[in-house]
Amino acid sequence: MPLTMADYGKEMKIIKVAGQEETRRHLENLGFVEGAAVTVINSLGGSLIINIKNSRIAISKGAANKIMV
Helix, strand or coil, X not given: CEHHHCCECCEXXXXXXXXXXXXXXXXXXXXXXXXXXXXXXXXXXXXXXXXXXXXEEEEEHHHHCCEEC
């Protein structure tokens, strides 16, 4: 399922990062790689607050839809 559908506060593992090469590379640079643990903290407007590798990152819901957990 896409990251946008994950329950808040529940740790999930990334299975796949989809999208165009540029988008995938950008997300991988932020730490969104296969096997990484992520937790959705909150949703603000059109963005999700994600905890990954002991950092909080805000990404758009469009980008979050490309991350499968």
